[in-house]
Amino acid sequence: MTISFTKNPTPGKLPESDALGFGKYFTDHMFLMDYSDTDGWHDARIVPFGPVSLSPAAGVLHYGAEVFEGLKAYRRPDGGVQLFRPWENMARLNRSCDRIGLPRINKEDGLQAILELVRADERWVPSEPGTSLYIRPFLYSTNPTLSLHGVFAATFAVILSPSGNYFKNGLEPVSIMVETEDVRAVRGGTGEAKCGGNYAAANRAGDKAAEKGFAQVLWLDGVERKYVEEGGGMNVMFRINGTVVTPMLTGSILPGITRKSCIELLRSWGVSVEERLISVDELFEAAKTGALEEAWCVGTAAVVSPIGELAWGKRKYTINDNRIGPLSQKLYDELTGIQRGTKPDPFGWVCRVC
Secondary structure, eight states, X not given: OOOEEXXXXXXXXXXXXXXXXXXXXXXXXXXXXXXXXXXXXXXXXXXXXXXXXXXXXXXXXXXXXXXXXXXXXXXXXXXXXXXXXXXXXXXXXXXXXXXXXXXXXOHHHHHHHHHHHHHHTGGGOOOSXXXXXXXXXXXXXXXXXXXXXXXXXXXXXEEEEEEOOSSTTXXXXXXXXXXXXXXXXXXXXXXXXXXXXXXXXXXXXXXXXXXXXXXXXXXXXXXXXXXXXXXXXXXXXXXXXTEEEEEOOOSSSOOOHHXXXXXXXXXXXXOOEEEEOOBHHHHHXXXXXXXXXXXXXXXXXXXXXXXXXXXXXXXXXXXXXXXXXHHHHHHHHHHHHHHHTSSOOTTOOEEEOO
């Protein structure tokens, strides 16, 4: 794929690491490529970061025809930059496209777009511990018509954002509330796709949880309202009597890449991992008896986020004295070490940019 390049005439400056936050700042350039049903994907270009032109009738605005991904670029100790399992993100992006009815993008072209954009803005990759360059590829319908039908015009874009910790307190355990009214997804819906509508529909529950002092919600299945599915924007894992239990992928849960990596790491260490249905009753009984030894969320943004408190109605339990557990700490250290190049990569997960 040939990518044209237009240099930003007014380059910005990387903020200080302690001011980065998450997703607040953006680099000098972005990648864009257009699609039509007559020409396919065309006009691949890296241009200065800025507003995009869009018809007010565009399908993304009226029917939510949009999918996205999230991955990171990390600064190695030798000054180079690398990505973590980016081909997994491209594969999941296409699965999401299939569910929403958007045109697939060639995986090699998608990875090339990310690599060339990161190389163009390589100076924006921070180096302090806990920092990274967040990469947001997204694909959306630009159909300039209100008629409801398949997508015949679309745009694939990539933007970059230097970021710090997702949670302001880093690895400090978070409190989570079981959501009992709203549901995130049902089987046959869009739960396993990474699309904006899933997150927009989750905001109400997240806001209610925040008003009560909780960092996230814990979603239950949408049919029986009985089985634990995932956290607000992250997958979840529980260590119960020495075994790690994580909700199985039933079609309503996002197949997280960090989740997959954690499972592979745990099994390589000889830790028993069960991917299965886990009811909220089982979870809270384990918390009550002390069988629930650790609990944590996993995702690209935070990597590992320990859960220190679980609440369900009037029931509330503290996990591991509200401290990060040894296994979740080990997972965090190993994953971030591989991602940043301070630990060996025996799985071939790393993709070097420069």
